[in-house]
Amino acid sequence: MGAAVRQPNQLLADALERSRMSKGELARRVHARAMASGHRHINPDATAVRRWVNGQELRHPLPGLIADVFSDHFGRRTTTYDLGLGKSPDLDRPLTYSSSWAVTVESVTELGRADMDRRKFLAASPFAAAAGIGPSRDWLLSTLDQEPRPGPRVRLEDVTSVQNMFEAFQDTDVMQGGGSGRLVLTQYMNEHVYPLLRRTYSDEVRRALCAAAAEQTYLLGWMAFDDGEHGTAQRYLIQALRLAEESQDAALGAHVLAGMADQATLTGNPSEGRRLAQAGRHGLARANSRACLADLWALEARALAVMGDKTATAQAVSASERAFARVDHSTEPVWAKFIDAAYLHGEHANAFRDLHQADDAAEHARQSIQHAQAQGRARRGAMSQAALAVTHLQRGDLDAAHSAGVKTLALARRVKSSRAIEAVQDVGRRMVPFGAHPLVADFNERTRVLQAA
Structure with missing residues (x-):
């Protein structure tokens, strides 16, 4: 059988025409980009560019270098798949x-x-x-x-x-x-x-x-x-x-690390979550954001709770509370606006929930719910209602858990948030030990309706 017929790369040809660069100019710019990136062996000429336009298959890192050259020229991101040089970006x-x-x-x-x-x-x-x-x-x-x-x-x-x-x-x-x-x-x-x-x-x-x-x-x-x-x-x-x-901006960097810590713990990597929260706290030595510090301590507490360390979790929650008691939101950056009582009590509730310390978890959950309700924050309210429902289940009180779970469902309907849905699903999973009880069946049916919507 003969070799497959090579198809011209019309996307690359169109981009080259729009740029008004000659083939030689594109080759020179790609070479300069390659040199700056440490790829000194890449030195194309106009003939090479003609082969690219004619459909030659290119190897890494050449497609990325070409895309970067066009990005510089057009002043907006042009990707390898925009140029017909790859099915997906890097x-x-x-x-x-x-x-x-x-x-x-x-x-x-x-x-x-x-x-x-x-x-x-x-x-x-x-x-x-x-x-x-x-x-x-x-x-x-x-x-x-x-x-x-x-x-x-x-x-x-x-x-x-x-x-x-x-x-x-x-x-x-x-x-x-x-x-x-x-x-x-x-x-x-x-x-x-x-x-x-x-x-x-x-x-x-x-x-x-x-x-x-x-x-x-x-x-x-x-x-x-x-x-x-x-x-x-x-x-x-x-x-x-x-x-x-x-x-x-060291405080802003620490804030980003807080988000990374939260994600690491949520995705099953609490030791990494704790380390990221600690890195954020060390970075705050060069900045002053007590709200961010309170958040980082709260997220370290979440990680420690998943790891099962009750003493260290309680210490981290206390450190979070001390930092928050000194917060003056008028001096904090805008991104710290929602590191507040509704949020922090909710995170503390989740930490104690994970340690099966139902009394402490319920107290923080109720305070979070109260503050979230006053602000009209449905997502935070849903997640804290879910934490409260779990504390009732940990005590064996299915009636109270069902009531809190129904409130969770009502709040979750008001937002587009996978975390709110996951909070609902978590309550459902924790109801499984109660078997075929009518309240369990009712909650599962309500959950099914929410997920379908």
């Missing part, structure tokens, strides 16, 4: 905490582009338990002095507009769940924020821009986390940490 790159500012920009913008396209391979990307080790270490140790690339100059006014959008998106997440505003935020980041990272700015603007981008990249990760897409969330959080380092 989703391992966002798991890497790169010392290179250029690579960081490419990583976070490619991730945002893939997420905006809602690619199935991104939603299905796995959580990598070991991926947080390097980023947390490097965030603590690194001091970087990368320079931005040339382009239209970014002003403080541009950054202020990004900062002003953050609170609105954060409120949407807190009040309606991560699945509610995530697609809109992803589009906003890809069209308005990530392109700014490619431009030039003063040192002052650079730090402010990186902080604003880090806040919203973290929020994208948190929304994906709440939406049950842990692989996507992890990639966003790692890149948010790198952007926070560039901003020189």
Whole structure:
């Protein structure tokens, strides 16, 4: 049989035509990019580019280098699959905490582009338990002095507009769940924020821009986390940490590590969750955010509880309470707004629940429910009602557990949050020992209706 007929790469040809680069110019830019990336053996010419356009299959890292060249030229992320050079973007790159500012920009913008396209391979990307080790270490140790690339100059006014959008998106997440505003935020980041990272700015603007981008990249990760897409969330959080380092805002970096700690514990890696929370606390030695400190202690308590350490859990909860007692939200950053009584009591309740200390868990759960109800926060209310239901089950009181479980269901209906649904499912699993009791059957049927909706 004859060799398969090679099909021309029309996507690459179209991109080359739009760029108005000659084949020789593209070859020179790819060579320069390869040299800067340490791939000194890559030195294409115009004839090589002609072969690419004619459909030659390219090997790593050439497709990524070509995509980076077009990204620089167009001022927006152009991926390998945009150019017909790959079926998917490089989703391992966002798991890497790169010392290179250029690579960081490419990583976070490619991730945002893939997420905006809602690619199935991104939603299905796995959580990598070991991926947080390097980023947390490097965030603590690194001091970087990368320079931005040339382009239209970014002003403080541009950054202020990004900062002003953050609170609105954060409120949407807190009040309606991560699945509610995530697609809109992803589009906003890809069209308005990530392109700014490619431009030039003063040192002052650079730090402010990186902080604003880090806040919203973290929020994208948190929304994906709440939406049950842990692989996507992890990639966003790692890149948010790198952007926070560039901003020189230690408190913001510690906040990102808190999110990474929470995710690690939730996905079955409590020892890693504890280590990430500790790294965040060490980082706060260079900053002052008692709200973030209270959060990190609470998340360390969650990890310790899963590990079964009752004494250390109680100590961590006490440290969290002491830090929170000294919080002045008027001096805290906007992202710390919802590190409050509703949230912290809810986390403390979950820690004591995991230790089967029902009395302590119920007390914290009730306080969380009270504060969440006053603020109209359905997601937090649902998760704390679920914790309260579990404490009733731990005492053997199915009637009270059913009542709290029904309230959990009602609140979970009001938000788009996988975590709220998982809280409902957890209550159902813990009712299994009560067998075919009518209250169990009723709760399971209500759960089925919610999941179908």
